[in-house]
Amino acid sequence: MQLDTYVFFNGDCADALALYQTALGAEIHALIRFRDTPDSASVPPEWQDKVMHALFSVGPNAIMVSDGQFGQPSKAYQGFTLSIAADDAASGERMFNQLVVGGEVLTPWQATFFTAGFGMLKDRFGVPWLINVVNTTEEAPAQA
Helix, strand or coil, X not given: CCCCEEXXXXXXXXXXXXXXXXXXXXXXXXXXXXXXXCCHHHCCHHHCCCEEEEEEEECCEEEEEECCCCCCCCXXXXXXXXXXXXXXXXXXXXXXXXXXXXXXXXXXXXXXXXXXXXXXXXXXCCCEEEEEECCCCCCCCCCC
């Protein structure tokens, strides 16, 4: 059995993929636009270039994404957070700073009692992220 993550964007999927390539080093393995489907004649003109389905990976982890379905109301994300395990504080902070541009800081990037780097944010598409340094050789600072 395999459990996969599928995130639906509100028409901004291609822009989100570009951000994730830059911020996370995401590799896009598949990208199908609505214009590429056998039923493209029934797709409204403004949805022809939208992403029907894409698959990208960050390291060994794959995530599927889409713009959703035309005619469906936009929805806010709630009830989940995508979590990134950064190798060190510098790379974690770099990812945090790139993902948060135009978004919202939920917990500022910081060292904590449990790790050398931790932060939570919503990117400019509203997707919630948690970034945490998991490298055990990089110790969290001593608490006073």
